[in-house]
Amino acid sequence: MKIVEHSGLAPFTSLMDEMEQDPSIPWGMARVKKNYLRSITDQAFILATTPVLQEADLIHIFFIDGKRTFLVWKSPQKSIYKRLRALIGTTLLQPGSKIQASVVVTPIDPQTRNEELKAAIKSGIEALDGLFDNVQESATAEENEYDHNSTSNTQGGPAALVxxxxxxxxxxxxxxxxxxxxxxxxxxxxxxxxxxxxxxxxxxxxxxxxxxxxxxxxxxxxxxxxxxxxxxxxxxxxxxxxxxxxxxxxxxxxxxxxxxxxxxxxxxxxxxxxxxxxxxxxxxxxxxxxxxxxxxxxxxxxxxxxxxxxxxxxx
Amino acid sequence: MVSPINLDNLHSMTDGNAEFEREIFRLFLVSSREAMASLRLSCDQNNNEMWGKEAHALKGISLNLGADALGALCKHAQESAAAPQADKEIMLAALEHELTRVHEALQPFM
Incomplete structure (x- = not known):
């Protein structure tokens, strides 16, 4: 596993271009709303999420500000975000927080939404946030569909425990x-x-x-x-x-x-x-x-x- | 010198079953040595996550045994997972010293 940290969105577009060049390589992406997490440093965030992130071959982490962090990973396991969400939900949310981890961690498929992402990045961080906000509900629906198809008549428990x-x-x-x-x-x-x-x-x-x-x-x-x-x-x-x-x-x-x-x-x-x-x-x-x-x-x-x-x- | 272990609680949990106690003391010796070796490795490799996990593991068995001072050292080590390597070397020395005392104190029961 290799982790590449970025302190801004500048390298994002070239990463999207890289994905476009070879669509056969699977990529995944998620936004983490950092303002719902415990007050931790970027390094502590990496350490805490390493048990999940290590499943990927390559991780790009974009530490934007105190409100959001974007993760882009290259891995056959596109659904790493499910485990990431479970881990964040159990260990990193602010004490006493009632917020659902599914609100804090929002996935998006960077390959099917490549153009939309590029356009949003060009417009700025608010547009990118807006894209994630807009897809949050449909992403949940897609995920439910995925769960239904992949686990065949399953229900109950977090993704890893079905x-x-x-x-x-x-x-x-x-x-x-x-x-x-x-x-x-x-x-x-x-x-x-x-x-x-x-x-x-x-x-x-x-x-x-x-x-x-x-x-x-x-x-x-x-x-x-x-x-x-x-x-x-x-x-x-x-x-x-x-x-x-x-x-x-x-x-x-x-x-x-x-x-x-x-x-x-x-x-x-x-x-x-x-x-x-x-x-x-x-x-x-x-x-x-x-x-x-x-x-x-x-x-x-x-x-x-x-x-x-x-x-x-x-x- | 104050004993590094207080086995009163453990005796109570085992109903004073000496044979069972010998078995779990042996498990403690093995598990604690393994944890110390892993702590040493994590320090050498600068692996903070592994350091925290191993300190936590050693803390749990130390507290259940009744080795409170060793448990306190482990707690400090666990909470200092991000400490510089030089600090960890000092913690390792303290842990090794206390663990040796605990092992020696267990010998009469083995």
Whole structure:
């Protein structure tokens, strides 16, 4: 991956010419409304978005001013912006912001709209902004169309975490049976083996709080695997770490809640900062436990769940 | 000298299961050594993102173990991911010193 930074729009037109010369090379583009983001430097923005940007062969970033930044990338993955939007939505928005990430990150196809972009650039930054504003709604519609076509009868969750209709049906069926399960089903999402083992051990010891049944505890170390297991088993409670090997636990928690607002999700993290807590609140998670935690904090989560959803089992 | 670890909370979580504790202490030794090696590499390569991630990872397991001083050093390192390399060298030395103390303190339990 190569990142080229620009402090103005001057090189933009020659880049558009380059795209025009060889249309077979796929390019993508997005505008990020920087005024909705936390106050961060341009370098911090690059660092924070690197996990997504590194999927591209080449990235041009146009840092215009405090209001907007434009990204143009060369990559077979034209839809990088979806992951960029998910990442920005979970980690870079201003604390407490209610704005949707889809408003902050707007994609445009620079190859099909090459002429329009060139004309707008010629007219100035306001015209370019106007072009993005005008296409925002249609871009969302195109994206929905893309989602529908590419994932075949899918719905729910951010772009990276999707579910088929069959998976959703299976999940919903399991949800109906949750109340009558003999054992609690718990999902632990933690990529540090030390912390994973410790938490699983504590959870397996809660049988006295669960009708003397040892809970079934599944442990995984990444959000993709967790999402699959979540759909497959519909766990009663999910304990989710934030800094995971393949993404943020916030992304997973958001997808889980979007699919099932009644799901019980507890964030467990060593990053007990206000910013993280704020994102967790936005995702409507059911608990936020900072490391180091103690046994009582974990047991209390189980007690609350059993007391609320399985009253007949509470001792 | 004050012990670098306080295992009271951990003993409570494991119900004093010595065999299980030995297993997770071994995991701590391995994971913390790996994290230190990655921190060293990220410092040498000037990779701030990797530095922050590894400091965060070491912080999490240190706090859960009861190694509060090591956890505090990791927190400082994580929040100083953009610090110059010379500063990181100093942080690495402090981390290595404290981690050695933690490993030594765990030896009687192994």
């Amino acid at each position: 579910a088929t209709s069959a998976q959703i049906e299976h999940y919903q069926q399991l949800c109906k049976e949750k109340r009558y399960r003999k054992q609690l089903h718990i999902l632990v999402v933690e990529d540090q083996i030390f912390s994973q083992k410790l938490l699983c051990d504590v959870l397996r010891s809660v049988r006295a709080h669960n009708n003397n049944e040892t809970p079934l505890v599944d442990a995984v170390d990444g959000i993709q695997e967790a999402w699959k297991l979540y759909l497959k088993k519909a766990p009663d409670i999910s304990f989710v770490d934030l800094g995971l090997s393949d993404g943020s636990g916030h992304t997973l928690a958001r997808a889980m809640k979007e699919l099932d607002p009644g799901a019980t999700i507890i964030i467990v993290t060593a990053n007990n900062y206000e910013e993280e807590l704020s994102v967790a609140r936005q995702n409507n998670v059911d608990g936020f436990i900072g490391k180091p935690y103690n046994k009582k904090q974990i047991f209390d989560c189980i007690e609350r769940y059993v007391g609320t959803f399985k009253p007949s089992r509470k001792r």
